[in-house]
Amino acid sequence: MNQPIVQVRNVTKNYRRDDFEIPVLQNLSIDVPEGEFLALMGPSGSGKTTLLNLIAGIDRPTSGSIVISGTDIATLGESALAKWRANHIGFIFQFYNLLPVLTAYENVELPLILTNLSKKEKREHVEAALSVVGLADRMHHYPRQLSGGQEQRVAIARAVVTDPALIVADEPTGDLDKKSADEILILLERLNREFKKTIVMVTHDPHAADRAKKIQHLDKGELS
Amino acid sequence: MKVLKLVYKNLLRHKLRTALTVLGIAVAVMAFGLLRTVVTAWYAGVESSSVNRLVTRHAVSFIFPLPIADQDQIAKVPGITDITHFTWFQGVYIDDQQFFPRVAVDPEKIFAIYPEFLITPEELAVFKKERNSCVIGEKTALKYNLKIGDMMSVRGDIYPGEWQFIVRGIYKPKDKATDATQMFFHYAYLDERMRQEAPSRAGQVGWYVMTVDNPDHAAEISAAVDALFANSRAETKTETEKAFQQSFVSLSGTIITSLKFISYVIIGIILLVLANTIVMTARERIREYAVLKVLGFTSFHISGLIFGESLFIAMLGGVTGIGLTFPVCRGFGEAMSSFFPLFNVEPSTIALSLVFSVSVGVIAAMYPAVKSVQTKIVDGLRQIG
Numbered sequence: 001m002n003q004p005i006v007q008v009r010n011v012t013k014n015y016r017r018d019d020f021e022i023p024v025l026q027n028l029s030i031d032v033p034e035g036e037f038l039a040l041m042g043p044s045g046s047g048k049t050t051l052l053n054l055i056a057g058i059d060r061p062t063s064g065s066i067v068i069s070g071t072d073i074a075t076l077g078e079s080a081l082a083k084w085r086a087n088h089i090g091f092i093f094q095f096y097n098l099l100p101v102l103t104a105y106e107n108v109e110l111p112l113i114l115t116n117l118s119k120k121e122k123r124e125h126v127e128a129a130l131s132v133v134g135l136a137d138r139m140h141h142y143p144r145q146l147s148g149g150q151e152q153r154v155a156i157a158r159a160v161v162t163d164p165a166l167i168v169a170d171e172p173t174g175d176l177d178k179k180s181a182d183e184i185l186i187l188l189e190r191l192n193r194e195f196k197k198t199i200v201m202v203t204h205d206p207h208a209a210d211r212a213k214k215i216q217h218l219d220k221g222e223l224s
Numbered sequence: 225m226k227v228l229k230l231v232y233k234n235l236l237r238h239k240l241r242t243a244l245t246v247l248g249i250a251v252a253v254m255a256f257g258l259l260r261t262v263v264t265a266w267y268a269g270v271e272s273s274s275v276n277r278l279v280t281r282h283a284v285s286f287i288f289p290l291p292i293a294d295q296d297q298i299a300k301v302p303g304i305t306d307i308t309h310f311t312w313f314q315g316v317y318i319d320d321q322q323f324f325p326r327v328a329v330d331p332e333k334i335f336a337i338y339p340e341f342l343i344t345p346e347e348l349a350v351f352k353k354e355r356n357s358c359v360i361g362e363k364t365a366l367k368y369n370l371k372i373g374d375m376m377s378v379r380g381d382i383y384p385g386e387w388q389f390i391v392r393g394i395y396k397p398k399d400k401a402t403d404a405t406q407m408f409f410h411y412a413y414l415d416e417r418m419r420q421e422a423p424s425r426a427g428q429v430g431w432y433v434m435t436v437d438n439p440d441h442a443a444e445i446s447a448a449v450d451a452l453f454a455n456s457r458a459e460t461k462t463e464t465e466k467a468f469q470q471s472f473v474s475l476s477g478t479i480i481t482s483l484k485f486i487s488y489v490i491i492g493i494i495l496l497v498l499a500n501t502i503v504m505t506a507r508e509r510i511r512e513y514a515v516l517k518v519l520g521f522t523s524f525h526i527s528g529l530i531f532g533e534s535l536f537i538a539m540l541g542g543v544t545g546i547g548l549t550f551p552v553c554r555g556f557g558e559a560m561s562s563f564f565p566l567f568n569v570e571p572s573t574i575a576l577s578l579v580f581s582v583s584v585g586v587i588a589a590m591y592p593a594v595k596s597v598q599t600k601i602v603d604g605l606r607q608i609g
C-alpha cells in the first residue's frame with residue numbers, strides 16, 4: 001500500500017495561558033491512509049479540534065512531526081504554510097464561516113483568487129463544485145438567504161474547489177437538524193467514494209460517525 | 225474576483241458607517257483647505273508689496289497723524305525720488321459691514337507711485353480736476369454696481385459728517401495680488417472741510433510713501449528720514465512697505481498662528497475618525513480574517529484588505545473635501561473680498577490635503593493591520609462573531 005497521507009508522529013501540543021502551560025496532546029501518533037474516511041470522537045476538551053488544526057496546518061505542534069502527503073508541515077514558514085494549505089487542504093467548519101458579503105458563488109471562488117487560473121477556468125471550477133453539492137441554482141444567493149444545511153454545502157464546495165487530497169471537517173453537522181445533517185454526511189461519503197478524497201471528520205454524533213469507514217476515540221489527549 | 229473586489233464589498237457592508245466616515249473626512253479636509261487659504265491670503269498683501277517703496281508713519285502708531293509740512297523735508301532726503309501721503313478716512317458706506325479701504329490721497333501722485341493701480345489717462349485727468357471725485361477699484365465697482373458718474377455717500381466716523389463723492393475713475397489691478405477694492409479721493413477735499421469744522425485737525429496726514437532710487441539703501445534712507453524728526457512733537461518711523469504691511473499683519477499674528485494650529489488639529493481629528501472606523505471594522509472581522517488565512521490568504525493579503533479599505537475611505541473623503549474646498553473658498557472669498565483681495569486656493573493647499581489624506585489612510589490602518597496579522601488562526605476562529 002501507499003504510504004499514509006497523514007503521518008502524525010509523537011506530537012505534543014501545549015497551549016500557554018498566562019503563565020502556565022495547558023497540555024492538550026501528549027506524544028500522540030496517528031496515521032491516516034489515503035482514501036480513508038475517519039471519524040474522530042471523544043469528549044469535549046479532549047483535543048479533537050486541536051489535532052485537526054495541526055493536521056490542517058493552521059496551528060503548530062509544540063513538538064513532534066506532522067507529514068502530510070510527504071511534506072513535513074512543521075518545517076514550513078508562515079507564507080509557505082499558507083500556500084500549502086491553499087493547495088492541499090479543504091477545511092469545513094461547524095459554523096460554515098462563509099463571508100456574509102459574498103454570494104455563494106463568490107464564497108466558493110475565494111480560494112481560487114490565490115491561483116493563476118484563468119477567469120474561465122475559475123468559473124468552471126466554481127460551477128462544478130456548486131453542482132456537486134447540489135446548489136448550482138443558488139449561486140447568486142447570499143449566505144443569509146440560505147438555510148444552515150445549504151450554507152454548509154456551500155462551505156463544502158469551497159473546501160473542494162481547489163481539489164485538495166485531504167478534507168478535514170470539525171463537527172460539520174454539529175449545528176444542523178437531522179435531515180440536513182444526513183445530506184451533509186451523504187455528500188461527504190460521496191466525496192470520499194467518488195472523488196477519492198481522504199476525510200478526517202470530528203464529530204460528537206455517533207450516527208454521523210457511522211457513516212465513516214473508521215472511528216477513533218480521543219480521550220485526554222490519547223487515542224484509542 | 226480579486227482581493228480588490230473584497231475590499232469593495234467590505235466597504236458596502238456598513239454603508240451608513242462608510243458614508244459618515246467619508247463625509248466626516250470630507251468636511252474636515254474642506255475646513256483644512258479653507259483655513260490654509262485664509263492663512264495664505266493673509267500673507268498675500270505682504271508678498272505683493274513693493275520693495276522700492278518706504279513708508280513713514282508716526283513713531284508711536286500709524287493711527288497718529290503727521291504734519292503735512294513734513295513732506296517737503298522728507299522729499300529732500302538723498303535717495304528719495306518721489307513722495308506722496310495717505311490719510312485713512314474709513315467712514316460708513318451703506319452699513320458698517322462694508323469694509324473696503326477709503327483713503328484720502330494726493331491725486332497728482334498716487335498713480336505715479338502705485339503703478340500697479342491701472343487707470344486710463346482720461347479718467348485720471350478728470351479725477352485730478354474734480355475736487356469731490358474719487359477713484360475706486362474694479363472689485364468694489366463690481367460689488368456695489370458703481371459706474372463712472374455715480375454718487376457715493378459716506379458717513380464719516382473718524383471725520384464726522386456726510387460726505388459725497390462722484391466716481392470719476394475705476395482702476396484695474398496689475399496682477400492678482402494687487403488690491404482692487406480701495407477707494408481714493410482728494411486729500412484737499414478732506415482738509416478744506418477740516419479747516420472749517422475742526423481747524424486743529426487740518427494739515428495732518430496719516431502716513432507718507434516714498435519711492436527710492438536703490439532698495440539696497442532702504443535702511444540708510446529710513447534712518448535719515450527719522451533723524452529729521454527726532455525729538456520733534458511727531459517723531460517718525462520709516463520702514464519698507466513690506467515691513468509696514470507686516471506690522472498690520474502681525475497685529476493679528478496670533479490669530480494666524482492659531483489658525484495654522486487649528487488646521488493641524490483638524491488633521492488629527494480626521495485621523496481619529498478614520499482610525500475609529502477601521503479599528504472597529506477589523507475587530508468585527510477577526511474571525512473572517514482567520515477563515516481567509518485557513519483558505520491560504522497570507523498576512524500580505526489581510527493587510528491589503530485593511531489598508532485598501534482605509535485608503536479608499538481616506539482618499540474618497542479627501543477628494544470630496546478638496547472638491548468642496550473650491551466652492552466654499554470662492555464663497556468665503558467673495559463675502560470677505562474687502563479683507564482678502566487675493567483669496568485663491570493654492571496648489572500647495574491641495575497637495576497638502578492629498579498628502580494628509582493618504583497619510584491618514586495609511587496610519588489609521590497600521591494598528592488594526594498589525595493586530596489582525598498577528599492574531600493566530602486558532603484564536604481568530606474561536607472569536608464569537
Ligand SMILES: Nc1ncnc2c1ncn2[C@@H]1O[C@H](COP(=O)(O)OP(=O)(O)OP(=O)(O)O)[C@@H](O)[C@H]1O
Binds near residue numbers: 603
Ligand atoms: N487557542 C487556545 N488557547 C488556549 N487553550 C486552548 C486553545 N484551543 C484549545 N484550548 C484548550 O485545549 C483543550 C482542547 O481543546 P479542543 O478545542 O481541541 O477540544 P475539543 O476536543 O475540540 O472539544 P469540543 O468537543 O468541545 O470541540 C481545551 O482545554 C481548550 O480549552
Ligand SMILES: [Mg+2]
Binds near residue numbers: 048049050170
Ligand atoms: Mg472542537
